[in-house]
Amino acid sequence: MKQVIIGNMKLKLSVFIIFYSFLCFSQELKYEEVVTVDSTTKEELYNRARTWVKQTFNKKNSSIDVDDERLGEISASGILDYRKQKSYFGSGCVEGPIRIKFSIFLKDGRYKYIFHSFEHKGSGGYGCRKTDYGIITTDEKAPQPSWGKPSDKAWNDIKEVLKENIELNASDLKEAMNKKHESNNNW
Numbered sequence: 001m002k003q004v005i006i007g008n009m010k011l012k013l014s015v016f017i018i019f020y021s022f023l024c025f026s027q028e029l030k031y032e033e034v035v036t037v038d039s040t041t042k043e044e045l046y047n048r049a050r051t052w053v054k055q056t057f058n059k060k061n062s063s064i065d066v067d068d069e070r071l072g073e074i075s076a077s078g079i080l081d082y083r084k085q086k087s088y089f090g091s092g093c094v095e096g097p098i099r100i101k102f103s104i105f106l107k108d109g110r111y112k113y114i115f116h117s118f119e120h121k122g123s124g125g126y127g128c129r130k131t132d133y134g135i136i137t138t139d140e141k142a143p144q145p146s147w148g149k150p151s152d153k154a155w156n157d158i159k160e161v162l163k164e165n166i167e168l169n170a171s172d173l174k175e176a177m178n179k180k181h182e183s184n185n186n187w
Helices: 002-025 042-056 152-177
Strands: 031-036 063-068 073-082 096-107 110-120
Touching (some): 031 152, 042 063
Antiparallel strands (some): 031 110, 063 073, 096 110
């Protein structure tokens, strides 16, 4: 009986350690913010957000996945075509699409946006193997590709490109969310 209890405790401890390590060491990279927009209704914010999302995610590789005015939620996904900003060995192996997911949640007088689930797929280059990093995390070290040594230069460059892109999009979103929707303008 004592061995069963100890075995159960070891199993529970093992599951806890594995779960905890995922939470602590491989957190998905996200950019999120809650923004206050004084005396603006949820409906008006929804109209502004919907217009911005339709303009921003209007390419053939983009989609609007959730569009719910009642709940005050819009979610979309799109592709950022990653091209190296810095020169490093094997950069052609890493260049390729990064899927980006975006969600915005709306309430009277405020909204919360999240850019998340950045999933990288390398396209491969001349004389090298394709390098897929998968979901981009906050880890400082690059994940180990299936074929060999990871490139921290590529990993960090991808995160810099994402940061710049998200900062531009977030700034553009904030500007759009502060303008009256065309249907509410006096014309």
